[in-house]
Every structure is written in C-alpha cells, then in structure tokens.
Amino acid sequence: MTTALALAGQVRRGEVSAAEVVDRHLAAIDEADGAVHAFLTVLHDGARRRAAEIDRRIAAGEDPGPLAGVPVAVKDNLCTAGVRTTCSSRILDGWCPPYDATVVERLQGAGAVVVGKTNLDEFAMGSSTENSAFGPTRNPYAADRVPGGSSGGSAAAVAAGLVPLALGSDTGGSIRQPAALCGVVGMKPTYGMVSRYGLVAFASSLDQVGPFGTTVADAAGLFEVIAGHDPLDSTSLERPAPRAVETLDEGVEGLRVGLPRELVEGVAPDVGARVQRAAEVLASAGATVTECSIPELAYGLPAYYLLAPAEASSNLSRYDGVRYGLRVEGDDVEAMMRATRAAGFGAEVKRRIMLGTYALSAGYYDAYYGQAQKVRTLIINAFDEAYRHADVLLGATTPTTAFPLGAKVDDPMAMYLSDVCTVPSNLAGHPAISVPFGADGDGLPIGVQVLAPALCEPLVFRVAAVLEEAAPAPVAPALAGATWSGR
Amino acid sequence: MTGEKLTRDDAAYVARLARIDLTDEELDLYAGQLAVVLDHAAQVAALDTTGVGPTAHPLPLKNVLRPDEPRPCLDRDVVLGQAPAVEDGRFLVPRILGEPE
C-alpha cells in the first residue's frame, strides 16, 4: 500500500483497478481485524459494488475524483444510509439511518470507497474505546493496550494498515489522542469547517469530524474533500474548503512557534522528551521556538467536563425507545423510557448524562454551565493573546502513551485527564493536529501536537509536514494487516 | 461549591430528570464518582469572570437562514419500518400518564 493520494492516482490512471485495491484491503481486514477489532461493520458487498462502479466510470473516461478507489473507514457515529450505525451503543440496536452524513456524501463524491464502520467509545464519550457496547479495540502496537478514544477504531484501522484513510470525530481530543497512541496522523479542523450533518451529536458546540491518515499529505487531502460550507448545518462556516495540500511543502522558515509549558509539563518523560525534540526540529528548519505560558489552559479540562456533558445530556434525550432503536417495555411510556435508557446506555454515558443534567439544572446553571461558558471566553482570549507572539503552538497531544486495557475504567477522573492537552482547542474552536513522532521505551507510539488559530488549517498541516519529515520511520505494529506498508 | 457532597437523593433526582432507572447501588456509585468530577469541574468557580460574556459558539455566525421552500421528505414505510411499535401509520407507545407541561 502506498499513500492514499498515490493510490488514487494509480486508480485514476488505470494502473490498478479499484476492485483490486478494495479486495486487497477487505482481505486484510478479514484476516487481521479479529485481533484488532477496529471494525463493527465491514461492507464487503457494498464496497465491491462501489469499486466496480468506480472502475466502470474510469473505463468510460470519467474522473471519479481525488480519492478514486481509496478504501476509507468511517467512525460508527457517522450516518451511512442503509448501513447499520450503532455509535457503539445498545440503544441504537439495529438502527439504519435513512440518509448519509454530508461528509460521507463528499467521500463518495470524491470516489472513495467506504469499506466499514469503526468502533468507538459509546456516543464518542471516552478516551480508550473501552466504553463500546461491542467490546474494545486493541492498539495494533500492543494488543493489551488501548488505542485511545473515542475514535479508537478508526485510528487502529489506519495504524494496522487495514485502510489508508479514516474519518473520526473530535470533541475533546477524540481524533488526536488515539492518533497519538496509535502512531498515525489525526487532525481536528476549525469548528464549523466540516459539516456536522449526519454526525450523531455528543457536544454540539465542540464536535468536529476530521481525518486520520498515515501521512500528513493524506490527512490534508481527506480534509480538503470533506471540508467546506454545508447549508444543512447552521454552524457551518460560509466558506469553501481551504487548500491545504498545495502549501504542504512551504516549510517553517521564519515561523514563530510557541511552546506553552502547560502542554509540556506534567506529561510522561518520554513524551516530554519527544516534544522537546520536535521543538529542536522546527528550530533547525528555520522557525523561532519560544517557551511561553498560557495559564488559562489549565481550566480547559474542568470547563470541558461541564460543557460537554451538559450538551450531551440534552442531545441524548431523544433515545427514548419511541421511534427507533432499543425499546424495553413498560407499564406506561415513562416507565418504558426509563427502562430503555437504563438498559441501552453504558456506564460512562449514564455518568455523563447525570453530570450534564446536574450542571444544567435549576440552581446550578449559573455556577456550572454558565460559568464554564465564561471560562471558555477566557480561554479564547488567552489563545488570542498567545497568537500575537506566535503563529502556531507546539506541545504534547496526550500526557502518556497507550495505557493498558482496564487500567483506568474504574477511575473516571484518571481517564478524563488524558484530554488535558486536547480540550483547549475544542473549547476555542481552533484547528490542531497530532503527528507521529517516535515511540517510548516500549515501542509505544508518541504523537506531538501542533495548534493554530481558527481557519489556519494550511499552517497546521505545513508544520506537521516538517515534523513528519524528521520523525523516525514507522515500525510495523504487532497486529499489522497484510496491507500495512509504512509511509 | 467545592466539597459539596452529591447525595444519593441528589443522584436520584437527576436520574429522574434524565429518565434513567438506576439501582440503589448504581446511585451510590454515580453519586460518588460525580462528586469527584464536580470537585474538579468546580475549579471554574475559582476564576474571576466579572465582565466576561459567555461563549455559545466559538465563531460569531448570525442569521443563518434557509428559504421557505419544500424539500423531499422521508418515505413513511422506511421510517415506520424501524419503529419499535406501529399502529395505523403512527408510532405506538404505552399509555401516557401525565400531561407534558
């Protein structure tokens, strides 16, 4: 397997058929995913049909698009018409959306072939994919370790080489953190840059759909395909997708890079060392790297754990057993709703619904939700101030490398601390990327994070490309599929 | 706000609001876990937010509107086909005991 963009080029030029590409990847999935469990649904027939259609169009002289024939995995909280979409929850038992998410339509419009739906923490709530109702996904680099979450399935699928590209969603770090733990590229766009229509909502003012890839260029290419205004999403920016691929090689000469201590201190030593190394790489490439401090970032996590559950508690009210999904019978409709939700939701989801309901309830709104919205303003202002002296910021993506399965499930607070470096970008609505940048002493991947102001995706990708260039060559993971081929 | 213990009764009230049946053991477990998280989250109270407005949206959009024109809707059979219970082209639910408001 070569990179996704190279693959698409081959398909478009007729050097290899889409059918062959898709078959190869389906075979790799069938063989390797038993151990990884990245996928909840594999679309053997659907993908083959799509591939055949792509090949027909190429034979007819048409251009199916920039991702022609490329197999893509889609996180199972994105709606795919006629294909079961579970959000890794029992409460959506058997539900098939009657419509496609806008990003899925755009994927298909670019010629990509959706080969399956990937595992996640239930309703995207979690940092390890252990909150899935259908069992966890394993980190391809170590089967006893978590892939991160909530987009663990998508990250693992790309890390194991089962697909070159995947879509995830990021509300508090759910793309970037698993990308870091699995050694792949994962990026969260500016809020509003990518349509949320068809993304099953977790926290509406924080959620964004974003790309996973093995290379920065691939992630940028996928970003370009899915980004841009959507009239079906009122929070979608009135602008087309920015051109991120064509500026990838512009380097970082003259760029000002800030290194906030809050994104470096307190992380595991191996992780901290890699961040320092990344800073040196950028400096050698012509950037000015300056240490700085943004104290308000420390309030990001507490604010996030009030805002996100609050919005989630409302977004998940609709799962009541009336119109679709699971229904547990009851004597009256309220009893039915209570029993359905008790049986259908996992512990983490219940916990966050409770937390969010409490934060919004009468008497507590001002102190909790209201105050958290104000803290959000403070964080945005703090970033704005920092960006007066820096073009981008550099830091860790997550404090540790992949932790063992089961290590944090009984300690919610410990789990939430995985998000400390990622949530500020969600609160501010800014773009950020995690780039693989080496490994720890146990060979577990480490990612470093690049942050930029709103709408500066091209800059984010550009800096990431420089880091990627200097990063150690990727090592095949223990659970790699036959289609894994490095970078 | 910090140090405020979330009691089992508080948890039970919240569970009722959220329409989730929880056992007594679950109530105790969640009450304890939520208390820890709320303690952490209560750090926001420490910040001085005088004169600071809330951010509802990270980006200042306004007046996003659509024209009053019909668009295709869903096939009823497709929708009802996924419903847990149906009668006469409608969604069937067990008896409703109370009024909505």
Added chain:
Amino acid sequence: MTAAETTGWEPVIGLEVHCELRTETKLFCGCRNAFGDEPNTNICPVCLGLPGSLPVLNATAVEFAMRIGTALHCEIRPSLFHRKNYFYPDMPKDYQISQYDEPINTNGWLELPDGSRVGVERAHMEEDTGKTTHRGGGGRIHEAEHSLVDYNRAGVPLVEIVSRPDIRSATQARLYAAELRGVLIATGASDGRMEEGSMRVDANVSVRRAGEAFGTRCEIKNLNSLRSLVRAIEYEITRQVEVLESGGTVAQQTRHWDEDQGRTGALRSKEEAFDYRYFPEPDLVRVDPDARWQAEVAAAVGAMPADRRAALAALLGPDGTSQARTDQIATVVEHGLDGLMTTAVEAGIGATLALARTANEASAEPERARALDPAGYTALLRLEQEGTLSATQAKVVLGDLLERGGDPAALARLRGFEALEADSLAAVMDELIADHPDEWARFVGGDDKLTGFFTGLAMQATDKKANGKAVAAELRRRRG
C-alpha cells in the same frame, strides 16, 4: 357585574396564545407545513430528530414573527434559540427548540375595540410538537391503553404571544383574543383558526382583593373557541372565589376545561415542577434582523384592525364616537367589510347610511358580503340615499343581492319596488306642473309648503310607486 365583582374580588387574567405560522415549510426543515395529511408523511431526519440531524431556520418564519411583533408594537431585538428540555412522546428530540430570555419580540401592546389596552410581554418563535391520539378507554388520555403519535405537526413554526396580566374580565379576554386573531390574520402570518388549532389559547387566571398583590394563578387549557374561553374563565373565577371565601387557598396548578361538563379540572399533577434546564441551542446561531429588514417588514405589515376602525371612524366624524357607532364599526372591520363600505362612501354615499347597511345587514352574511361587487353595492345604497327605495325596501333588495347577486335596480323591479324610472317620474311631474300652474308658480316663488301638495299628487298619479324624497328632489331641481 359578575358575581366576583359583587363580592369585591378582582380577576386577574393573562392569555398565552400559540399561533401556527402560514409558512410553506416547517421551522427548521423543508417538510411541508400542511394540515390533515396522512400521518407521518411530512417527516424528515430533522423534524423526526433522527441521530445526526440538525435544524436550519426558515427565513419566512422569522419574517412572519417580525410582522407579528410589529403589529403588536413590540421591540424587535437580536434573539437566541434555547432548548427547553423535557420528555414526552410527541417530542422527537425530547427537547423543544424555543426562545427563552432573549426572544425576538418584547414589550408590546394591543388596543381593544372598547378602547382598553392590554400589554404584550413577548411574542417568541418555537417549534410545534407532534400529535398524540389515545386508544382504548374512550379516547381520553387518562383511561387510554396506549397512544399513537403522528409527527406531521412536529417542527411546524409557532409564535407564542404572552400577554401581561392586564385583563380583568372574561369579556375583556374574549375581546383580546378576537382582536389578536384579527391582527394575526391581517399580518398574513397566521389564519387564526381556534377550532382547527392554528390558534391555541391558554388562560392564566387568579383573583385578588383590589389593591392587593396578585393571587395564585391557575393555567386553563383546552379552550377551543372564544365561547369556551369566556365560559372557562368565568367558571374559574367563581371557583377560586369560592375556595378563598371558604378560607382555603388556591393551589397553583394546570386545569383542563371540560366543555361538556362546563368545569375546569386539575390535571394529574407531577411529583415535582418541571426543570426545563434551558440553555442556548448550540446548533443554531443568533438571529439579528438589521434595520433594513425590520423596515421592509414594517412596510409589509398592512393596516391593523385598530387602524381600520380608526379610518372608518374618521369617515363618520363626530357621528362616529357613540357606543352604538363604535360597535358597528367594530363589526364591519371584524368581518372584513370596511373596504366595501369605504368604496361606497368615496362614491358619494353618506357614511352613516353606509355604516348602517354594512354593519347591520351586510354583516349578517359576511362571506357573501365580502364577495359583493362594490359597484353594485354602491348602486343599491345610492337608490336608498336618493329615495328611490325606502329603507325597508333597500334592506330586502340587499338580502336578494347577497343571495344571488345581480343588478340592484333589476332586483328591485322583481320585487315590485319599482324604482320609478327617472323619465317616468319626469313625465308625471311635467303633467302635474302643467295641471297646476298656480301652485307651481307659488312653489317656484319660494312656498316650500307646496312640496307636500305635489308629492301627494305624484303618489296618486303613480300608484304610490313614486318615492317622496325623489319627488321633492325633482321639484327642487326644477325650481333651480
């Protein structure tokens, strides 16, 4: 005086009116806003609240909300949508997208035909719910075995208009509701049909001793007509007074009006009051109509009932201020016949006559009256005004005109009210004058008493078909 008034209790009433907007599509999606379609045939991922769906605001709904705000003299402000969270099977998302503390319209008022003014606290936008029908147990919710939900109505745009508690009687409440309905229809934003549910009225009723603080209020629901509104409020006032006079306290509750039994009853109360956990709707952005849009809306809002009543009153001048006239004017406007009346007056018909016929006779058949050809109506009034037809005759012909249309003069002839043709009368007058030259000379010289002489002769000569006024007019005309 009502019973309450005799015992020194003052009713305090506020009305909450939900009106459905006459848009083509729903508030947040492109499904048709239609009444009476097969259940669940106007639904889409958005109004069904399917996972992943998102709302997008209907521009015309905002326009209509602004028209209503303008017509009610409200301040139109930048506004937000909020989520009102509660669980009910007719709510696809188990929250309603509504407006809370930053609504689009605030601080307005409505002037009633009796001259009183009722404050309008707010008029905000929100989405409607689906409809439930109950099966088993006679179709009533409390004895039902199960219920069925139709989401066609879910997402239909509503404006909720909340009055200040300025209303002091059931009669005034009725006036307010009727006037508000007229306003809603006049703005084009709604069709105001209570019986069909496009205008739903709930009443908040409390009583107090004059000068004291407001008492505990009860909300009365299920008022499907203006008549029910009046009956229910009067019942509730009496009920509350009885409770208080017997030493009890009024419990704050929602009560359901039972039309058949003629009483309000408490609904099954819930354990705790609803905690709606309002927070700003994160899937929608701020609505901020600029000055230009507001001006366009203001220009698009036509004349309100109060303005139209004032215009008719101006036609009448000092004659238009008596209570009887005021009532007639209100009737004419209420039935949409002011245009008909104004056309007649502009064509030379006396305003008092035009008002009388329009308010008393034409309004008896308002729909047919609205379909009348204004020229024909004017012609009929002119026949009466010129004395060709007596008042009694004119009313009969008007009845015929309403029933089957046609030419008023021809209708009169059919009835035998032969409006004597002008030439026939002229011929008769020629003869009379020729036969009575001395009397004619004295009349020409200024002896008006001879009008009666000639009128009597004209009546004889025409078998009483001549009209006294017409004869007198003809005499004067000939005299010069």
